[in-house]
Amino acid sequence: MMQADRFAGTTALITGGVSGIGFGIARAFAQAGIELVLTWRNRAHRDTTARWFADHGLPSPRFEHLDVTDRARWAELAAQLGPVHILVNNAGISVFGPTDCATHADYDWIMGVNFGGVANALVAMLPGMKALDGPRHVINVASMAAFCAGPQAGIYTASKFAVRGLTESLRYNLMPHGIGVSLLCPGLTQSNAWDSALKRPARFAESGFPAIDADELAQFGTAFDLGMDAFEVGCKTLRGMIDNRPLILTHPDHREDFDAIAAELLAALPDEPIPAGRAHIEDLRREANRAALAGSQIRISDLT
Structure with a gap:
């Protein structure tokens, strides 16, 4: 097992780090002495996060506005931030609907954020990380949807399967450079991820999914209230990074699913x-x- 303090004094860039799982990871990292750069899109969430750090006597993160699909902005950050030792690709959207009704706009939006955002970060940040010495790590945040498909989450699931495959391969590429790589697959977590469908950009307006029913969406959001506290997810993520685990699973909820998947795979051979x-x-x-x-x-x- 690695020294728990080996990442103290390093800098972590966490996309979507001002709410939900990203904020949970940010809090855990800060308490381990890791300096933070947090990207944000919602000003209210950014301000709430800034107050939390001030109220708890922790160093203020550096906040950077970022749309993870904006490659030009990624290039600016790579040139301006200075050394980044830890990259946490957390930003994503949770948008659901019947896959057989999806349009190009649905595919382009969901895949563009959930997979394209990760790819953009890697292209922008890996050259600088490879040039550094000492402890470095990439954490790509997927979901248990990287293993478990469902009828309402086809494109979302595809994006998380893609992040899983990319991350597993990337580990082989970065190990010779001394950079650890982990795939984080959290289960149900307390967050505002359920309201992503309300934030669809105008350029992706031509959706094939049914019109949003506000009451139905709010009812779906109540499931997230039953989820794991995001700080607990963050603490488990920190431990997984310290141990350089290739796969970080935070929830014990899916053993039945894994048993069924393993049995199905072996039976199909x-x-x-x-x-x-x-x-x-x-x-x-x-x-x-x-x-x-x-x-x-x-x-x-x-x-x-």
Whole structure:
């Protein structure tokens, strides 16, 4: 296990860090002596967060206005912020509706924020992080939807599956540079994530989803009141980063789902011999993964 104080004095950039899970992570990090840069879009949430830090005698974060889909703004931040040792890609939207009715606008909005926002952050911030020494870490926040699909969350689920796949691969790429990578998949958490549908930008107005029923949406929001406290999620995230865990699961609620997924996967495998050539290629892939985690940079030639 790593030293709990090894990240003290480093700087963390947390997107969407002024509410919900992002704010929970920010509080946990601040209490561990990590300096904070928090991005925001809602002025009221930003001001509430600033007051919380002042009231608790903790150093004020640096606040930066950011739409995570804005690549030009990402480039500005990368040039202006100075050293960033920890990148937490937390900002996202929770928008639901029947996937068979979705339009291009629905796909572009949800995927653009939830996956595109992560990609934009990595392109902007990784060069600077790779140039630093000492402890560094990337945390990509997905959701239990990265494992568990549902009938009302097709595009949201796709975005979280995409973040999961990207993060698992990125760990192999960044380990040789001494940068840890974790996928955070929280379950139901107390937050305002349920009202994302009310914040749809005008350029994505042509939705195929049913018109928003305010009462139905508010009823859906009551589920979030039953969720885990965001600070508890933040504390578990901090521990996962300190231990350099590839996967940080904060909720014990999904064992039944994982049992069913594992059983379905194993049952779907054909029970037949594997040709020696194919088996050799898969062995090379596994060996390359092990070598990457041990610090080697892997080339395409290592896979054949």
